[in-house]
Amino acid sequence: MQLRRRIVLILLAVIPVVFFSVVAFTTPDRKVPFRLSSLDGNIFMVASEKQIALVFFAVAVAGFLMSFLAMNLIQKNSKINRRLIVCGYHPFELLLSNLLALTLMIVLISVYVGLITSTFFHVSHLGMMIFSLALTGFVYGGYGLAVGSLIEGELEAILLIVLLANIDAGWLQNPIFYAEAQNQAIIHWLPAYFPSQSAIIASFTEYSGTSASLSSLLYGSGFLAFSMLIFYFKMRIRK
Amino acid sequence: MILKAENMIKSFGKKMVLKGVSFSMEEGTINGIAGENGSGKSTLLKILVGLWKADKGNLQINGKIGYCPQDPLIFPQLTVDEHFQYFAAAYGLTRHHFQERRELLLEELNFGQYRKEKVCTLSGGTHQKLNLSLALLHQPDLLILDEPYNGFDWETYLCFWDLTVQMKQRGCSILVVTHLLNDRDRFDKIHNLKDGTLT
Numbered sequence: 001m002q003l004r005r006r007i008v009l010i011l012l013a014v015i016p017v018v019f020f021s022v023v024a025f026t027t028p029d030r031k032v033p034f035r036l037s038s039l040d041g042n043i044f045m046v047a048s049e050k051q052i053a054l055v056f057f058a059v060a061v062a063g064f065l066m067s068f069l070a071m072n073l074i075q076k077n078s079k080i081n082r083r084l085i086v087c088g089y090h091p092f093e094l095l096l097s098n099l100l101a102l103t104l105m106i107v108l109i110s111v112y113v114g115l116i117t118s119t120f121f122h123v124s125h126l127g128m129m130i131f132s133l134a135l136t137g138f139v140y141g142g143y144g145l146a147v148g149s150l151i152e153g154e155l156e157a158i159l160l161i162v163l164l165a166n167i168d169a170g171w172l173q174n175p176i177f178y179a180e181a182q183n184q185a186i187i188h189w190l191p192a193y194f195p196s197q198s199a200i201i202a203s204f205t206e207y208s209g210t211s212a213s214l215s216s217l218l219y220g221s222g223f224l225a226f227s228m229l230i231f232y233f234k235m236r237i238r239k
Numbered sequence: 240m241i242l243k244a245e246n247m248i249k250s251f252g253k254k255m256v257l258k259g260v261s262f263s264m265e266e267g268t269i270n271g272i273a274g275e276n277g278s279g280k281s282t283l284l285k286i287l288v289g290l291w292k293a294d295k296g297n298l299q300i301n302g303k304i305g306y307c308p309q310d311p312l313i314f315p316q317l318t319v320d321e322h323f324q325y326f327a328a329a330y331g332l333t334r335h336h337f338q339e340r341r342e343l344l345l346e347e348l349n350f351g352q353y354r355k356e357k358v359c360t361l362s363g364g365t366h367q368k369l370n371l372s373l374a375l376l377h378q379p380d381l382l383i384l385d386e387p388y389n390g391f392d393w394e395t396y397l398c399f400w401d402l403t404v405q406m407k408q409r410g411c412s413i414l415v416v417t418h419l420l421n422d423r424d425r426f427d428k429i430h431n432l433k434d435g436t437l438t
Contacts (some may be wrong), residue, residue: 004316004357086288086304087329119387216347237289 003105004167012065016113020054021063023121027053034175037184038197038212039205047204049176051121055075056115056174059196062109062133063072063140067161069105069146073098074231075157082235095228102145106137117203125202128209132199135216139191140165142223149230168192175200191219197239241266241381241412242287242300249282256282257293258435264381264428266402268412269403272299273420274432283432284385293365302380309386311370314367319350319369323376337376344372346386348398362393371399375406382406382413388421400425 005011008110027050029102034052035044080095081094114123114130142150144161151157171177199207242264249257250350254277263269285291286298288306313322320341325330329336345351348368353361358369363426374382391399400422403413 077314079308080314081314083292083306083308084326084329086290087326088331089329089369091368 007208012109013112013117015065015116015140016058016061016116017048019057020116021054023050023057024077032176036175036197036200037188038194038209039201039207043205043207047205048121051204052175053201054117054120055112055197055199057128058113058133059136059173059199059220060169061193062136063195064165065109066137066141067104067144067147068158070102070141071148071157071161072144073101074145074227075151075154078234079150082237085235086235091232092228094235095231098170099224102141106134108150110134110137124205128202129199132202132209132213132216135198135213135220136169136192136195138220139195139216139223140169142220142227143191145227146230149227149234159160164191169196180215191223194219240264240299241276242301242375242414243297243299244287244327245297247283247286247293247298247398249279249291249293250287254434260379260435260437261296261395262430264414264435266380266412267407267410268427269407269415269425271415271417271420271423271426272432272437273417273429275418278330278432279435280416280418280432281385287383287414298319299414300381305374305377305379305382305385307371307374307382307384309389311366311371313358313366314370316357319354319361319365320356321346322359322369322373326376332377340376340378348372348395349401354379364395367391367395375402378409378411380410380411384415384417385415386417387415388417388419 015198029048029050030051031046032052033044084094087093110133112132114126114133117123117129118126134137143164146158147160151160167189171180172187172190173192173196175196181187194212197218198209198212201212240263241294244263245261247260248255259344260274260279260283262270262272272283282291286293288304295417314325317325320418323341323352324339327341332340332408345354348371350365350368353365358366361369361414374384387399402424406413413427
């Protein structure tokens with residue numbers, strides 16, 4: 001239903017382009033050596049600051065968009081969903097339909113954002129990089145579902161999403177910042193950590209990002225399980 | 240007897256909203272529950288529909304419920320036809336039965352010309368017609384309407400009363416929960432809800 005709103009489609013197409021345009025116009029091309037915490041500490045990678053920023057923003061934009069879409073999907077229709085449950089649907093049937101819609105959006109957004117990123121530079125493993133963006137969508141989509149299920153007010157939910165997405169995906173996971181950050185353990189526990197690691201590994205190296213990918217799946221599944229429980233308890237009717 | 244509620248009690252914290260509500264409804268009757276804001280109408284309605292559970296008391300409903308909420312709970316981006324399909328699946332209607340009911344309701348409430356239109360492009364009156372139709376799609380034995388007069392335009396209001404005649408003949412009971420009852424002579428029984436107690 002979200003995809004039937006023309007303005008939503010336009011924004012979904014335009015927002016990543018705006019993000020990447022800002023990066024392309026403002027970030028220098030100088031080469032930067034950096035390490036990734038999910039790889040061996042002795043492994044240094046060298047990439048241009050612009051390329052690193054592009055991958056970092058690809059992860060951020062996928063996370064932002066999916067968390068907002070997921071939150072909207074579950075929160076906007078909560079009263080109608082309860083009516084449908086009174087009419088005979090089981091809460092899990094409605095949850096499943098939401099998850100299918102979410103999966104479709106994750107695929108569309110990650111492919112779109114991945115392809116745009118690849119127009120700026122040669123991505124080492126484009127398929128794996130797109131998969132990493134899908135994992136970001138899964139983790140942050142799960143977060144959006146959890147917030148949308150838990151919080152009734154739209155503004156409060158938006159603020160919660162902006163808070164985490166800005167701090168995590170939009171700031172702390174930038175590998176250049178991260179390399180010098182104090183208390184890196186905190187950053188390890190944030191939702192965008194594993195998908196970011198996976199995306200950077202896929203974009204710039206020949207190493208395997210399997211561990212980071214699996215951890216992303218685990219993280220996203222946690223959010224998903226939590227949101228499913230909240231949804232079920234809020235939607236169940238008592239007859 | 241289609242509905243029997245006995246000594247229903249519901250509290251929120253220390254505030255007791257329903258203080259032992261008991262009433263019953265016979266098949267083929269129109270009942271009204273009238274009460275001012277804060278009298279406990281919404282709480283009682285949510286318990287009757289199944290959205291909430293009473294703390295104490297017994298509720299027995301012998302048949303299918305049709306619930307028509309006060310504000311149209313419909314999807315703005317779906318068409319009228321898609322709403323019928325979506326709700327027919329929820330009710331578990333067969334394709335033939337659903338199509339028959341849909342055509343009948345579109346004709347009786349006179350909004351068949353909008354069946355292919357997205358709901359967000361339609362008027363408030365048509366939203367109300369769709370809202371009511373979705374509650375009637377599965378031919379409920381008990382139709383529960385929450386503040387129907389608030390949203391009905393004059394045409395829908397008249398259509399609604401025409402429909403109630405047929406529904407009563409079929410044995411369907413209708414419960415109207417509202418803060419202001421019009422046309423009192425159309426009701427078989429009117430209950431007044433005041434401070435959580437029916438009089």
